[in-house]
Amino acid sequence: MKKAYIISTGTELLLGTTVDTNSMFLAQKLGELGLKVMGKSIVGDNRDTMTAAFKTGLDMADVVVASGGLGPTRDDLTKEVACELMGCELQLVEAELENIRSFFARRNRPMAESNRKQAMFPPQAIILKNRLGTAPGMYLAKNHKVVVLLPGPPGEMQDMYLHAVEPLLREDKRLTGPGSQTKIIRVLGPGESQIEDLLSGILDKGSDYGIALLAQDGEVLIKITADSGSNAASAGSRLEQLTHRIREALGLNIICEGDDTLAGVVANLLMRQGLTLAAAESCSGGLLSKMITDLPGSSQYFWGSVVSYSNEAKQVFLGVNPETLDKYGAVSEQTAAEMASGIRQHAGADIAVSITGIAGPEGGSQEKPVGLVYIGLAREDSLEVKEMRFVSDRNGIRTLAAKSALDLVRRRLLSGGAGK
Amino acid sequence: MKKAYIISTGTELLLGTTVDTNSMFLAQKLGELGLKVMGKSIVGDNRDTMTAAFKTGLDMADVVVASGGLGPTRDDLTKEVACELMGCELQLVEAELENIRSFFARRNRPMAESNRKQAMFPPQAIILKNRLGTAPGMYLAKNHKVVVLLPGPPGEMQDMYLHAVEPLLREDKRLTGPGSQTKIIRVLGPGESQIEDLLSGILDKGSDYGIALLAQDGEVLIKITADSGSNAASAGSRLEQLTHRIREALGLNIICEGDDTLAGVVANLLMRQGLTLAAAESCSGGLLSKMITDLPGSSQYFWGSVVSYSNEAKQVFLGVNPETLDKYGAVSEQTAAEMASGIRQHAGADIAVSITGIAGPEGGSQEKPVGLVYIGLAREDSLEVKEMRFVSDRNGIRTLAAKSALDLVRRRLLSGGAGK
Numbered sequence: 001m002k003k004a005y006i007i008s009t010g011t012e013l014l015l016g017t018t019v020d021t022n023s024m025f026l027a028q029k030l031g032e033l034g035l036k037v038m039g040k041s042i043v044g045d046n047r048d049t050m051t052a053a054f055k056t057g058l059d060m061a062d063v064v065v066a067s068g069g070l071g072p073t074r075d076d077l078t079k080e081v082a083c084e085l086m087g088c089e090l091q092l093v094e095a096e097l098e099n100i101r102s103f104f105a106r107r108n109r110p111m112a113e114s115n116r117k118q119a120m121f122p123p124q125a126i127i128l129k130n131r132l133g134t135a136p137g138m139y140l141a142k143n144h145k146v147v148v149l150l151p152g153p154p155g156e157m158q159d160m161y162l163h164a165v166e167p168l169l170r171e172d173k174r175l176t177g178p179g180s181q182t183k184i185i186r187v188l189g190p191g192e193s194q195i196e197d198l199l200s201g202i203l204d205k206g207s208d209y210g211i212a213l214l215a216q217d218g219e220v221l222i223k224i225t226a227d228s229g230s231n232a233a234s235a236g237s238r239l240e241q242l243t244h245r246i247r248e249a250l251g252l253n254i255i256c257e258g259d260d261t262l263a264g265v266v267a268n269l270l271m272r273q274g275l276t277l278a279a280a281e282s283c284s285g286g287l288l289s290k291m292i293t294d295l296p297g298s299s300q301y302f303w304g305s306v307v308s309y310s311n312e313a314k315q316v317f318l319g320v321n322p323e324t325l326d327k328y329g330a331v332s333e334q335t336a337a338e339m340a341s342g343i344r345q346h347a348g349a350d351i352a353v354s355i356t357g358i359a360g361p362e363g364g365s366q367e368k369p370v371g372l373v374y375i376g377l378a379r380e381d382s383l384e385v386k387e388m389r390f391v392s393d394r395n396g397i398r399t400l401a402a403k404s405a406l407d408l409v410r411r412r413l414l415s416g417g418a419g420k
Numbered sequence: 421m422k423k424a425y426i427i428s429t430g431t432e433l434l435l436g437t438t439v440d441t442n443s444m445f446l447a448q449k450l451g452e453l454g455l456k457v458m459g460k461s462i463v464g465d466n467r468d469t470m471t472a473a474f475k476t477g478l479d480m481a482d483v484v485v486a487s488g489g490l491g492p493t494r495d496d497l498t499k500e501v502a503c504e505l506m507g508c509e510l511q512l513v514e515a516e517l518e519n520i521r522s523f524f525a526r527r528n529r530p531m532a533e534s535n536r537k538q539a540m541f542p543p544q545a546i547i548l549k550n551r552l553g554t555a556p557g558m559y560l561a562k563n564h565k566v567v568v569l570l571p572g573p574p575g576e577m578q579d580m581y582l583h584a585v586e587p588l589l590r591e592d593k594r595l596t597g598p599g600s601q602t603k604i605i606r607v608l609g610p611g612e613s614q615i616e617d618l619l620s621g622i623l624d625k626g627s628d629y630g631i632a633l634l635a636q637d638g639e640v641l642i643k644i645t646a647d648s649g650s651n652a653a654s655a656g657s658r659l660e661q662l663t664h665r666i667r668e669a670l671g672l673n674i675i676c677e678g679d680d681t682l683a684g685v686v687a688n689l690l691m692r693q694g695l696t697l698a699a700a701e702s703c704s705g706g707l708l709s710k711m712i713t714d715l716p717g718s719s720q721y722f723w724g725s726v727v728s729y730s731n732e733a734k735q736v737f738l739g740v741n742p743e744t745l746d747k748y749g750a751v752s753e754q755t756a757a758e759m760a761s762g763i764r765q766h767a768g769a770d771i772a773v774s775i776t777g778i779a780g781p782e783g784g785s786q787e788k789p790v791g792l793v794y795i796g797l798a799r800e801d802s803l804e805v806k807e808m809r810f811v812s813d814r815n816g817i818r819t820l821a822a823k824s825a826l827d828l829v830r831r832r833l834l835s836g837g838a839g840k
Binding site: 041294 | 431432433434435436437438439440443444445446447448449451457458459460461462463464466468469472473476479480575604632634636641643699701705706707708709710712713714716717718719722723724725726727728729730732733736737766767768779780781782813814815818
């Protein structure tokens with residue numbers, strides 16, 4: 001299996017306030033190509049640290065992909081450092097200089113002398129056009145190593161990777177050759193050890209494939225990697241066989257495969273069945289609605305929701321009976337049921353889902369501990385409530401509550417009979 | 421200025437699906453101590469990559485802080501690799517072995533032989549108690565270098581850092597000595613270049629301090645670093661002087677300083693003034709409510725909200741006039757105003773805030789482009805609407821809309837006259 005190493009440059013990434021989304025995007029995409037990501041370095045504009053990062057990358061991996069540091073200033077060092085280590089010399093490329101000149105001319109601005117730097121490339125490099133900014137990228141292959149340099153702004157980086165770099169990597173026999181392929185399957189419901197049991201017959205074997213389980217945000221990710229090996233069967237068909245066996249073992253517990261998300265799967269099911277959804281949230285405080293509306297076009301099937309963070313809100317907007325709240329409490333099966341049927345009636349939606357629980361850290365008791373969550377689901381002809389007990393912190397419990405609510409909708413839509 | 425390097429270990433961090441929150445936490449905390457973070461390495465359970473990361477860290481920095489890889493299995497290599505590079509030998513510490521034995525005894529489980537490994541430390545190390553798990557951490561100082569090893573689970577790591585490591589680092593003369601101090605000031609409203617203008621007199625000077633502006637999630641972070649230098653004035657008082665000047669220049673545009681957040685500031689103002697808040701969200705889809713309820717205890721001042729993602733929801737729950745929707749559209753000053761006063765009346769809250777806009781990518785027009793957002797604010801004696809035009813993607817526009825709504829509440833609560 002060929003190996004990759006990722007470098008992100010940018011002083012802001014070292015403050016602890018900015019998530020390095022570039023390296024996450026690249027890790028995912030390189031993994032999809034069947035490359036094993038050995039490590040990542042995040043560096044500022046310091047030449048020594050950057051040199052150390054590229055050295056480690058070139059030592060450990062077959063391809064090093066770096067983002068950032070392609071600008072015109074003295075602090076933009078990535079290209080210089082990478083070319084020095086690859087033993088390549090930077091030369092002025094007239095055509096690129098012309099591109100940059102005309103970029104400034106179109107804006108009626110003078111080109112600074114420092115911008116010449118952005119037109120310097122080694123003769124061995126493939127220069128990658130930046131469709132969204134000024135800094136071109138670079139694909140440099142020499143001997144058995146490849147270095148890819150991408151711009152730092154995430155939009156420019158992703159565009160260049162998808163349009164220019166991915167096709168080059170796919171065709172580069174140094175890297176992907178017959179190679180291996182990977183796939184991610186997302187599971188919600190059973191825990192890691194339960195999944196291990198369910199997959200025991202599949203996990204045990206495997207000289208020509210690997211399976212890793214990873215818990216993440218309440219889901220378990222199953223990452224399968226298949227080598228083409230010496231066998232005639234391609235990695236792709238091997239991957240398909242494995243996926244088939246995992247599907248048989250886990251059934252409805254599989255949320256989705258590949259790039260899809262839980263909210264995306266629910267969206268597709270709702271649209272395909274022509275149904276609308278409404279929600280009533282208490283402890284999740286708007287997170288479920290946010291997950292649903294993260295998707296463009298969600299207004300086609302999402303009516304809206306009430307975040308009933310007080311008892312009054314539950315009464316005023318959802319018609320929850322004050323006696324129910326008195327007798328059973330805001331966190332109870334009964335309240336969850338009335339919340340779901342209340343929002344469904346007000347909204348005139350086909351399906352309504354409700355969440356009430358104790359996210360903590362305060363507010364728990366012996367009888368109703370932090371992590372206790374009720375999820376209600378109302379349809380025209382049915383009303384059900386599920387009790388869940390999550391062990392996590394406030395953020396984790398809220399995430400698990402929102403995802404479990406979406407998942408209950410998914411399961412009912414899949415099991416049919418979810419008609420209006 | 422003394423330097424730090426951060427290492428995170430964990431195969432799941434190399435998949436591109438998990439945010440490395442440990443290194444972000446550590447970067448922020450080490451920065452607060454006045455240490456300059458030179459870089460970060462994220463590695464899996466590969467000995468060579470891990471060795472390269474520690475080598476780089478010990479070359480570049482005075483202190484290397486690593487998290488993860490302290491477990492009992494063969495893959496847990498951090499301690500071995502670090503001690504080898506520091507030239508220290510691991511020895512069995514009987515007292516630690518006893519701790520681990522009794523941990524298992526209390527749970528009526530046999531201790532595996534492999535767990536002995538967790539009781540091995542070099543004699544020079546300070547062993548750090550893990551109050552939330554089994555793996556102890558380690559603070560190892562030798563010559564002029566310090567290596568700190570922390571457990572991987574974020575809760576255990578943060579607890580150990582705050583309770584054991586931070587006090588040791590503060591007192592370690594190798595690292596913090598007279599040193600420098602840093603502070604972060606968060607600004608919402610003016611953009612980076614506008615802030616540069618407002619701070620020009622302060623930004624220009626500064627041999628004994630540094631100021632960096634960083635855009636992040638709609639806010640601009642001003643990071644100030646003050647050296648104590650040879651001058652008698654301490655870095656602390658220098659930092660206070662600088663902060664004072666920045667406060668004078670930016671006034672109400674400063675959201676908060678240090679660890680606080682916009683939602684936290686609004687929460688404190690509401691509680692201090694004894695006021696309640698309700699919200700009506702359209703394009704932000706629940707994100708504003710989520711931000712408010714991320715804080716424990718938010719039910720004290722947050723009544724709840726309506727996520728009116730359809731016109732019907734705006735009519736049914738907020739009493740928006742169908743004629744208003746017809747005549748001006750769902751994204752209009754008039755609809756924002758009716759949403760805010762509608763939710764305020766239903767909720768009986770002191771303050772109500774509303775958001776309606778076009779988050780995109782679809783749904784924009786010449787007259788009402790993607791990024792157009794109206795924010796309404798209703799109080800007993802006043803009703804106002806602000807028009808905003810954001811340039812970003814769907815996620816960015818939603819974040820900016822929710823933050824701007826919170827910020828409008830903050831500004832009105834600060835400018836007084838926000839009484840019931």
